Amino acid sequence: MLLEMKAISKSFPGVRALSDVDLALDRGEVLGIVGENGAGKSTLMKVLAGGIRADAGQMKLDGEAFAPRRPRDALDAGIVVIHQELSLVPDRSIAENLYLGNLPAKFGVIDRRALDRYAATLLAKVGLKVSPRRLVRRLGIAQQQLVEIARALSREAKLIVMDEPTATLTTAEQRTLFATVAELKAAGVGIIFISHHLEEVFEICDRVTVMRDGHVVETRPTGKWSEPDLIRAMVNRPIESMFPPRNVKIGETLLEISHLTSAGRFADMSFQVRAGEVVGIGGLIGAGRTEVLKAIYGALPSSGEIRIAGRPVHTATPRQAISAGIALVPEDRKGEGLIMPFSVGRNVALSILSRISALGIFLRFRRMEAVAMNAVGAMRIRTPGVDVAVSHLSGGNQQKVVLGRALSTEPRVFLLDEPTRGIDVGAKVEIYRLIGDLAGRGGAVLVVSSDMVELLGLCDRILVMRTGRLAGSLDRSEFNQERVMELAALT
Amino acid sequence: MAVEETDKVEKRRGGLATIGNALNELTIVIAFVAISLYLALTTPTFLTTANMLSILLATSLIGIVAVGQTFVIITAGIDLSVGSVVAFAGVMAGLALEAHWSVPVAVLVGIGIGALCGVFNAVAVTVLGITPFIVTLAVLAMARGLAFIVTSGNTVFGFPEAFDGIGGGNWGIFPVAALITLGAFFLAWIVLSRTVFGAQVYAVGGNPEAARLAGIPVNRTLAAVYIISGALAGLGGVVLAGRLDSAQPIAAQGLELNAIAAVVIGGASLFGGKGSMLGTLLGVLIIGLINNGLTLKNVQPFWVQFIQGAVIFGAVLIDSLNQKRRGA
Incomplete structure (x- = not known):
């Protein structure tokens, strides 16, 4: 031994x-x-x-x-x-x-x-x-x-x-x-x-x-x-199925990206996501997937056109993206998602502070608490209270806090970057259910994931990126792991 | 269930953390009481009304500047330029009076010059992306230089009574300057703890990238804190000039150290995201007590500077140790 x-x-x-x-x-x-x-x-x-x-x-x-x-x-x-x-x-x-x-x-x-x-x-x-x-x-x-x-x-x-x-x-x-x-x-x-x-x-x-x-x-x-x-x-309890059933009615095109380019990161990305649709982006690390999400969200400079429900939108900063109805759940929960010393409640309400305050200036603590309680209920965040520092929560619950904040701005387009990285099976299933709900309510969801099972199980369609370009797109009927890998890795 | 058990632990940890924070503020209060007791027992003059009021007057300048410094430090920045800005704003207000501008206008000139220095810091930090430490160190030298240039190195003096009343006058038995400082603390407390802007200041200090992705105008928030700090230093310049009935280009040297020490003693972290106006107020009073005690005990002026430095070092050391413990 x-x-x-x-x-x-x-x-x-x-x-x-x-x-x-x-x-x-x-x-x-x-x-x-x-x-x-x-x-x-x-x-x-x-x-x-x-x-x-x-x-x-x-x-x-x-x-x-x-x-x-x-x-x-x-x-x-x-x-x-x-x-x-x-x-x-x-x-x-x-x-x-x-x-x-x-x-x-x-x-x-x-x-x-x-x-x-x-x-x-x-x-x-x-x-x-x-x-x-x-x-x-x-x-x-x-x-x-x-x-x-x-x-x-x-x-x-x-x-x-x-x-x-x-x-x-x-x-x-x-x-x-x-x-x-x-x-x-x-x-x-x-x-x-x-x-x-x-x-x-x-x-x-x-x-x-x-x-x-x-x-x-x-x-x-x-x-x-x-x-x-x-x-x-x-x-110690049965789990039926990891992924929510995909029987949502798919509607009109909601997010339309044309020739989106960010110098040195990715080039000429064109694709659409329809209402009710969950679209995955697969590919190797460094293929530019995260960067595409960030560019759409205004966190990286880019050129090209972004339309939401047919109307061109200008997203030079995350602030503008949020008001255009776009939400991002970033890849790095601790580094980019949460303000660690803040309470759960403040993290949830962060993006809508002015909207829920008096005259847009003075905080209304009861409104903030109500917003936070709401999110804790809807996301099933396990926390002793909304006043607890978010650093005390487990990874899965922290991720739900980030999701809760993203939802608070009432977006229609959801950009999710590795939404279940490093969290346990139970929390994963709940996040999958939430993603299913977002699409079910007519949202357009774009998911970057390195977890192949997750991409295949969750998405209606998978876009595959290779070295900063779109290498191909697969519909649910054509899904298989080898096909995705081929597109991602072939040179 | 595993989940419930971890929740229990977390609840307990949350409880401990709260106690930890309370302990920090309690420590400040205890230190405050201990120093007061010591001085009361060992000097005959400490407890006299005159001495108390003189502490208030003497700390009012540090207090005004520390209010602005608190905003800056919470964003994980630092403003080293405040002492020089106090001098520059003071002599500019003095020159305005010398040119027979009215007292209110001269006051506005002082505050405005301070705010302009703040704008310079803000642009360099946000648009040009230079480290706050370096930017404000440069402005420390530049503002001091300007104070000498505009006065040719001479003291400006002989101000109208209305102007001197701001820094040196009394309202009842209370020094007006101390009341101005308390007012600044009160307003800043409201802004920091009850407004959207205050929450954004903490968010930017806690995690600037997360704040940006959450849609917070990070650069605008950063710019605002440096302008606030500058404007308050300008106000400090007016108060100091009034108190001395003169404005000197060498005034307020080393003031930044006292102000930063007060903020850090008050529990703010140089790593950002943490700090409060109440804490800073306590910190300012402790600095005031120490300075007063050194005078009452007839400590050699050379030692005064050494002890002030040691106090700052101690406060920063505690902050740094706390940070490490949290990181572990």
Whole structure:
């Protein structure tokens, strides 16, 4: 056995985060851990990585007692955790990030050539085709994630924990990652793989452990699990279907984009979205999908024409887009969506503050509260109250707060960028239902997603982008994963 | 259910956070009471009415400027130019009086010059996208230079009584300047906590990109805070000139440090998104107490500057540690 965890327990004030958790991992084994947010997966991994200390229980690494007192101890023992939240230095190059703390040097001067050579080898292993000299700031989130994985490789880890590594990866990047995982496995590295994407768990894990409420519910070899079994074990309640039925009446063209171009980002995008329609945009990270949404929303400069219900609209700023009836739910919830120190209520009401205030100047706290309560009810946001700071909510509930704000402006066109990234199955289903409702009430919905299952399940039509251009469009009858990938990746 | 349990934890955490905030303001009050007690017990003069009123008068200038600084700091900016702007606005108001312009016009000249300096800061920060620290550092030097240029380095003096009354007069036993400061605090408190603009100031400081995508006019909000800060520094210049019955180009040197210290002691974060007028008011009073105490205890002037610096360092250190703890 590479790792044995026995009877690990941990309590925080008011809640038992882990109770009597047993876990074992062999060399060369991939163990999946699944469970809803708050099930205790992250806490367990923090115990393993020395981030927090368990109240009770023992760990053995390579047969020897292992009790890390701080993250450094775990790192020295060969345990590397790749977190959801990235830990790279944005203003340094990829190569420097890879070897931070261990830079090759001659007489105290960094040996750039050696550095670039080492880095290039590592980057090739994770399939990242960019110059090692590029600044991390200039990479997309998915690319940064690959850099993190490359860094784990450079540390010659014997146990790698991957916490939601594919949340932001496209299928191609995900394939590269899985190939890397297979190589690590062959080299005898033990891997703990935490993911909300069950199909990935089925694909690469040897065994799967389900956690719920701080307990291990069950561990089985992957072949002995079926997807419904797994979901039932995770949520302890049946989930009928992830996606809302698509039986909405599709109306007139609502959003019409002609020759939209944003220099250096994407070019000549022309497409329509009709009332009641959910249209997906698929493609690789960096294909310009996010940028198209932002350009329509006035957050990036662009040329071309945007019409809503036949009338040309001018969106030079997000403010103008909002008054034209467009709403955006951005990709990066924390960085672009929420004002973290603000309460739930203030985050929800942010876009309509002037409209619900007296004379457009003085805040009316009761109106704000009513608006917020309304959204909390409609979105089923689980929060102790609208006055709670939004930072205290789980990812799924934070995402619903962003959606609630988007809806508050009463838009007709919805631009949703990775709307379910990094949130648990239960919250995902609710967000899918909400998206179904938006279309059902005659809205035009445009969804960017790297989750293929989501695109295929949710949309009436999928537009595929490749290197800043529209590569093709698929109707529901022509949907299949290979076709989308072909359009996205062919050169 | 997992969800309900996490909610419980979150509720508890919310509770703790609230207590944490209350603790912060309580800490300020405790520090205030402790310093007062110490001075009351160790000096015979501290508790006299005359001394109390002199503290109020002496802190009124810091207070007026700190009001504007609070707006700026909440947006994660900083305005280092305020001390120089006080001097420049003061001498311009003085020159207006010397040219026999009426008192109200001279007052408006002072405030207007301050506001213009604010406009310069605002344009550089928003349109040109230069870091506030650098912009206002440059204006600190430029405004001071202008104050010397327009006066040829001389003091402007001999103002009408009506003008001097603004900075040095009394209303009953209360210094007019202190009443003006309190008025500024009250108005600013309303603006910051009860208006759409105030909410936008916090939003821009909390997360400018999220604020922009939520449709908030980020640049307009940023511009407004620098203009407010400038105009209030202009008002401060008028008050100071009135109090001294003269306007000097070297006036109010280092005032920005006192004002920033007051705002940070009052619980605002230099990282933005956090701060309040009540906190700043308490911060100003603490700075006033410390300065008064140093005088009453006959501390050498060289030490005064050192201690003021140390107080600022302490306040910023606490802010920075809080920030790290929240980030962890």
